[in-house]
Amino acid sequence: MNQDYLRNVNKPFEENIVRDLQKQAKAGKIPIISEEGIHFLIQMIQIHKAKKVLEIGTAIGYSSILMALFTNVKVTSIERNETLYKQAMTNVKTAKVEDLVELVLADANDVVINDLDYDIVFIDAAKSSYIRFFEKFSKNLKKGGIIISDNLLFRGMVAHPEKIESKNRRQLVKKINLYNEYIVNHPNFDSYIYAIGDGLSISIKK
Ligand code: SAH
Ligand code: MG
Numbered sequence: 001m002n003q004d005y006l007r008n009v010n011k012p013f014e015e016n017i018v019r020d021l022q023k024q025a026k027a028g029k030i031p032i033i034s035e036e037g038i039h040f041l042i043q044m045i046q047i048h049k050a051k052k053v054l055e056i057g058t059a060i061g062y063s064s065i066l067m068a069l070f071t072n073v074k075v076t077s078i079e080r081n082e083t084l085y086k087q088a089m090t091n092v093k094t095a096k097v098e099d100l101v102e103l104v105l106a107d108a109n110d111v112v113i114n115d116l117d118y119d120i121v122f123i124d125a126a127k128s129s130y131i132r133f134f135e136k137f138s139k140n141l142k143k144g145g146i147i148i149s150d151n152l153l154f155r156g157m158v159a160h161p162e163k164i165e166s167k168n169r170r171q172l173v174k175k176i177n178l179y180n181e182y183i184v185n186h187p188n189f190d191s192y193i194y195a196i197g198d199g200l201s202i203s204i205k206k
Contacts, residue, residue: 010039017069017095021062024087032062033124033150037197041122041148044202045071050119052076054140056108056133057125061088061101068100075100076115078125080107108133113140124150127172130179138189138205145205147189152180153199 013019013035025032033041041063045053050073055064058079068075079085085105092101104111108125109132121137123130134147141147157164157173158180164170183191183203191203 006036015069018066020094021060021065021091024060024091025062028060030059030062030084031151032059034197037150037200038063038066040194040196040200041067042070044146044148045073045120048119048146050146052115052118053120053122054078054113054115054118054137055122055124056137057123058088058103059084061091061095061103063122063124064088064101064103065091065095065097068097069095072100074102076102076104076113076118078104078106078108078111078113080105080125108136113137116140117142119145121145121147122150123147127151127154127179128175130176131182134179134183134203141205143205147183147201147203147205149179149183149201149203151198152176152193152201153195155198158199 045067053067053073053075055075055077058064058077064075064077067073082105085103088103092098118140119142121141123133130149154173154176158176161170161173164173180193183201188206189203191201193201
């Protein structure tokens with residue numbers, strides 16, 4: 001399979017901190033971004049010469065820390081779960097990126113972010129709120145800035161909702177599909193959805 005081949009030919013992360021964070025995520029069953037996804041984000045930051053990223057959904061800080069570590073970008077990341085926020089704080093210190101990564105303990109629905117000069121907004125929190133997050137945080141984005149959204153294919157379920165047994169799951173997947181249609185039809189953004197990782201999109205602010 002292509003994926004197995006690519007996993008072999010591409011170089012894995014060798015840094016201990018990356019391995020350690022991946023282990024933490026696995027142990028706590030935390031859904032961190034795929035390796036393919038984080039490489040895509042990192043290279044997007046590099047190509048776009050981004051200076052500031054706003055992330056919605058920190059979890060243990062894996063994606064924040066890797067973006068900062070490999071590109072020197074400044075990251076503001078919002079997390080509503082206090083336990084995860086604290087774990088992320090510890091991880092940021094261990095990774096020595098506390099000058100680059102600012103963690104905010106808040107619900108993204110309530111928080112007010114004042115800066116209007118973010119180059120990238122990375123949406124990776126509660127999937128049912130993605131449209132609200134997109135509308136809210138697009139105001140913090142520069143013209144020409146990019147919104148990147150994760151999990152738009154939700155482990156294949158968005159493409160095949162008929163296979164889902166759970167009603168709640170079906171509702172969630174329906175919302176993701178609505179979000180996908182919303183971004184590709186948005187008049188103020190050029191969007192495209194890619195089968196990278198668990199489904200990532202790029203939306204460029206016109
Ligand atoms: N970006 C991380 C993974 C985030 S997982 C990484 O790839 O490493 C999604 C996180 O979003 C969870 O920790 C969850 O607690 C948080 N979250 C969900 N809804 C939220 C909201 N409304 N406000 C803030 N955080 C939220
Ligand atoms: Mg995700």
